[in-house]
Amino acid sequence: MRVAAVVPAAGSGERLGAGLPKALVEVAGVAMVTRAVDGLLASGIVDDVIVVAPAEHLEAMRAVVPTTARVVPGGHDRVASVACGLQAIGCADVVLVHDAARCLCPPEVVRAVAKAVGDGHVAVVPAIPVADTVRRADAEGRVVLVDRTGLLAVQTPQGFDPAVLRRAHEAAGDNRATDDAGLVEAIGAEVVTVPGDPRAFKVTSPLDLAMADALARLT
Numbered sequence: 001m002r003v004a005a006v007v008p009a010a011g012s013g014e015r016l017g018a019g020l021p022k023a024l025v026e027v028a029g030v031a032m033v034t035r036a037v038d039g040l041l042a043s044g045i046v047d048d049v050i051v052v053a054p055a056e057h058l059e060a061m062r063a064v065v066p067t068t069a070r071v072v073p074g075g076h077d078r079v080a081s082v083a084c085g086l087q088a089i090g091c092a093d094v095v096l097v098h099d100a101a102r103c104l105c106p107p108e109v110v111r112a113v114a115k116a117v118g119d120g121h122v123a124v125v126p127a128i129p130v131a132d133t134v135r136r137a138d139a140e141g142r143v144v145l146v147d148r149t150g151l152l153a154v155q156t157p158q159g160f161d162p163a164v165l166r167r168a169h170e171a172a173g174d175n176r177a178t179d180d181a182g183l184v185e186a187i188g189a190e191v192v193t194v195p196g197d198p199r200a201f202k203v204t205s206p207l208d209l210a211m212a213d214a215l216a217r218l219t
C-alpha cells in the first residue's frame with residue numbers, strides 16, 4: 001500500500017500572530033512543519049510527503065523539512081492549498097492530508113487512519129468526543145443548548161481514496177469547507193471516524209503554542 005501525505009502549511013497564522021508563517025514557528029526549538037512531517041514519517045507507513053508552503057517562503061520551508069519531502073506553493077485558503085498539494089502527488093493508494101499546525105499528532109493516529117482507508121473506507125477522520133457543553137448563538141445573541149451526544153471534534157491527518165479526494169476537490173467550486181472530509185461528504189461519499197488523540201490538537205492561538213511547547217518538552 002503506497003501512502004502519500006499532503007501537509008498544508010501555507011497559512012499565515014493570523015490568530016497566532018507570530019509575525020511569520022505559523023508552520024515555521026518553533027515548538028520547543030523545532031518548527032511546527034518539521035514536527036508534523038517527522039510525525040508522519042515516524043509512523044513508518046508514509047512513502048511520499050508534499051509540503052504546501054506560502055509562495056514567498058518556499059526556501060525557508062525546504063530548509064526545515066527532510067530533503068525527501070517536496071515543497072510546493074499553496075493557495076489563498078486551505079482548500080486551495082490542499083488542491084495544490086494533490087496536483088503534486090504521484091501514484092498512491094492512500095492520501096493523507098495533515099495540518100502542519102497539528103504538529104504533535106502521534107504516529108499511531110497516522111497508522112490508524114491509513115489502515116482504515118486500506119480496509120476500504122474512502123474517507124477517514126480522526127476525532128475525539130467534545131468535552132464541553134455546547135450552545136449555538138443566534139443573531140440576537142441568545143444561546144440555545146445543543147445536545148452533544150455524538151458530537152466529535154475532528155482532527156488531522158484525514159485519509160482518503162486518492163480518486164475520491166480528487167473528485168471532491170474538482171467539485172468543490174465555492175465550497176470552502178473547513179476540512180477535506182467536508183468536500184468528500186458534499187459529493188455524497190461516506191466519511192468514517194477512527195479515534196483521534198488530544199495531542200493532535202491544532203496550534204491556533206498563543207495559548208495553544210505554549211501548551212504545545214510544554215507538551216513537546218515532556219516527551
Ligand SMILES: Nc1ccn([C@@H]2O[C@H](COP(=O)(O)OP(=O)(O)OP(=O)(O)O)[C@@H](O)[C@H]2O)c(=O)n1
Nearest residue numbers: 008009010011012013014015076077081100101
Ligand atoms: N491558505 C492556507 C491556509 C491554511 N493552510 C494550512 O491549513 C492548516 C490549518 O489552518 P489554520 O490552523 O487555520 O492556519 P492559518 O490559516 O495559518 O491560521 P489563521 O487562520 O490564524 O491565519 C495550517 O497548517 C495552515 O498552514 C494552508 O495550507 N493554506
Ligand SMILES: C[C@](O)(CO)[C@H](O)COP(=O)(O)O
Nearest residue numbers: 078099154155156178179202
Ligand atoms: C482541518 C481541521 O484542522 C480539522 O479540524 C480544521 O477544520 C482547520 O480549520 P481552520 O479554521 O482552517 O484552522
